[in-house]
Structures are given as structure tokens and as C-alpha cells.
Amino acid sequence: MKIQDFVKTLNCRFFCGVPDSQLKSLCDYLMNEYGIDPKHHIIAANEGNCTAIAAGYNLATGEVPAVYMQNSGQGNIINPVASLMNGKVYAIPCIFIVGWRGEPGVHDEPQHIYQGEVTLKLLEDMEIEYFVVDKNTEVCDIEKKMSEWQSLLACGKQVAFVIKKGALQYDEKVVYSNSYTTVREEIIKHIVAVSKDDPIVSTTGKASRELFEIREANGQGHERDFLTVGSMGHSSSIALGVALNNPNTKVWCIDGDGAALMHLGAMAVIGANKTKNLIHIVINNGAHETVGGMPTVSQALKLTEIATACGYPYAVKVDSYEELDKELAKAKNSDVLTFIEATCSIGSRADLGRPTTTALDNKNSFVEFLKGI
Numbered sequence: 001m002k003i004q005d006f007v008k009t010l011n012c013r014f015f016c017g018v019p020d021s022q023l024k025s026l027c028d029y030l031m032n033e034y035g036i037d038p039k040h041h042i043i044a045a046n047e048g049n050c051t052a053i054a055a056g057y058n059l060a061t062g063e064v065p066a067v068y069m070q071n072s073g074q075g076n077i078i079n080p081v082a083s084l085m086n087g088k089v090y091a092i093p094c095i096f097i098v099g100w101r102g103e104p105g106v107h108d109e110p111q112h113i114y115q116g117e118v119t120l121k122l123l124e125d126m127e128i129e130y131f132v133v134d135k136n137t138e139v140c141d142i143e144k145k146m147s148e149w150q151s152l153l154a155c156g157k158q159v160a161f162v163i164k165k166g167a168l169q170y171d172e173k174v175v176y177s178n179s180y181t182t183v184r185e186e187i188i189k190h191i192v193a194v195s196k197d198d199p200i201v202s203t204t205g206k207a208s209r210e211l212f213e214i215r216e217a218n219g220q221g222h223e224r225d226f227l228t229v230g231s232m233g234h235s236s237s238i239a240l241g242v243a244l245n246n247p248n249t250k251v252w253c254i255d256g257d258g259a260a261l262m263h264l265g266a267m268a269v270i271g272a273n274k275t276k277n278l279i280h281i282v283i284n285n286g287a288h289e290t291v292g293g294m295p296t297v298s299q300a301l302k303l304t305e306i307a308t309a310c311g312y313p314y315a316v317k318v319d320s321y322e323e324l325d326k327e328l329a330k331a332k333n334s335d336v337l338t339f340i341e342a343t344c345s346i347g348s349r350a351d352l353g354r355p356t357t358t359a360l361d362n363k364n365s366f367v368e369f370l371k372g373i
Helices: 003-010 021-033 047-061 071-085 110-125 139-154 184-195 206-218 235-244 257-262 265-273 303-309 321-333 359-371
Strands: 015-017 041-043 066-070 094-099 129-133 158-163 200-202 225-227 251-256 278-284 314-318 338-343
Touching: 003 021, 003 139, 015 021, 015 047, 021 041, 021 066, 021 094, 047 066, 047 071, 047 094, 066 071, 071 094, 071 110, 071 158, 110 129, 110 158, 129 139, 139 158, 184 200, 184 206, 184 251, 184 278, 184 321, 200 206, 200 235, 206 225, 206 251, 225 359, 235 251, 235 265, 235 278, 251 257, 257 278, 265 278, 265 303, 278 303, 303 314, 303 338, 314 321, 321 338
Parallel strands: 015 041, 015 066, 066 094, 094 158, 129 158, 200 225, 200 251, 251 278, 278 338, 314 338
Antiparallel strands: none
């Protein structure tokens, strides 16, 4: 089904979401059609944020909003759906568009397997009626379902379209880019070189994949690294927990701008704890690159000033490898909580692989490594 037909049938004038590779056709269409437009399209920090914005839109306009997300974001919407939108509270209608990663019977990465198994059950538990869209779904099927759902939406109910892989098509290409020249994988190589035998907690997506391949290329083991393959936005909190309980060891967190923004409150907790052995590095390309490249709001922010306001004693931004090396060396040898924002271009190697060890193997080897520190 063409994405234009799908969107037209929804008859929504406002979309808010967090990008998903399964929904790339929708994301690219919305960027081409609206860009970032507060009247029609907002990319939010996390899925709960989306849901609350959508609720506000409905309160202000009386119209039904659409919220798009990967199914991994269902956990983030449970609170605002259950305690804000639900009919026993404010009865606020919404159409959710959910990319179904980890669909049972379809090969996917480990972080998506369980989430895929419970995707439909979570919707049922939240009393959200749903319709699964696959490659055989036609426009008339969407029209029929929307007609059936009009009475539910009128009563303040929420409904959902669950999108299988390849169900929606969009022929036009969208190229996302920025003006930075450094490359994320090279930045991580520099971090690995300076961190030596220190533990590293890396964020969701391509950063962890690149870290894994750098270790392979160096002939090193992977026991030093915890690859946060799921739970986007939580790597810095994991790193904090590790650092607090290994006070005599430097702990490095390789974060991304989209991930850091998703749960920005973590920085306040890190800053309040003044964890002297933690080095928090946000590699900022201003994009949700792993899921397609749609922009984050990081380019409109001063992350170093946010870090300072959150209580980080030292925060710095670097735009070159020379500046990066200087700050990495300083962080390695200092006794103070450090925040480094490293800007970089959008993009990765076409042949970038994925970890060849299981998530449990990664955890177990990391735990054993920490025991030996």
C-alpha cells in the first residue's frame, strides 16, 4: 500500500512520533510533506512525550491526532494512555501507528524478540483496539476499519494500526545530512584507544555495532563493553550504576543525541551524584540515524550548557579529532565527572555488521570483567 493512501485514509492533520525503520516510508513522507511543523508534524523526545503532545492537540482542537512509533516504545506510552487518555480518566482519542519489530516467526535482533511477542497483548491490556497491516492490506481495508472506529474515537477511545515489515511503500527518497565532517566510528576508535581497559557502556543502535567491530578489528575481546542493544535512552543510567559501584575505575558512556534526549532526566541524576569516575560522551549528529536519519532537536540545543545546569562539573563540545583527543586524555586523567559532546556527520559504513555474540553472553562476560577490576 502506498503511504500517501494510508495517510489520506486516516484523515489526521497532526502527527507526532519517534522515528522507526519499520515506518521509514511514513517518516520520509511526513518529512517531505510537512518537515517539522508544529501545526502538522513533531518528532518528540520519546513515545510518552508524543502521547502527551497528542493529548494536548486534541484538547485544543477537538481533532484526532496520530502518534507513530516502534513497538519498543509501547512501554513509554503505558502511563499517559492509562492515566491520561483512558476513558476512566479524560477519554482522549488517538490513532497509534506502531511498527512491529520482532514479529513472531520473523527473524529480528535479540532486543526485539520479546517486545514483538507482547506487542498485541500490550495493546489489548491498554484496551486499544488494533488492526494489523501487512503487504496484502488494501486501502479499502483501512477505510473499513476507520469507519468502524469512528464511534470509538468519538467516545475518546484509542485505536492502533500495527504495521508489519514492508506493508507501506514510498517511492521518494529523503537524504538527511549535516555540515559536520567527523565520523562516528572514528570517534569511537579514538575513545577505545584512550579508555584502554576501562569498561564502556554504549548506546542503542549503530554506535554499539561499531564498537563491537572495532574490538574485532583490534583483535580484542568484548568483555569490557556493555552493548545497550535495547532500552534506548538508558545507557547513561546503566553507566551511572556501574560507576557508582566501581568508584576506583573510569567508566565511559558512549551515548547518542537521540538517546540522551529520550530520557534527559538521567543527566540530572548523574549530575546530582557527581560521580567522579564517569565520562559521559554524547556523539551528536542531530539525527535518529539508526532508524533512518530523521532529525532530533539537538541542533537547537546547547547540550554542554544542559550538562552544566544538571550539575556536571566539566562539560565541553568538540568538533574535530584533535579537540576530541585532547579532551579524552584530560578526562582519562582527571578526577571529575565529565561530559563531552562530540559532533559528527550522518552515515555509516554500508557493510557495518552486528554483534556476533548473544546479549546474554555480552552481559555475562561484562559482569565477570567487572568482578576482576
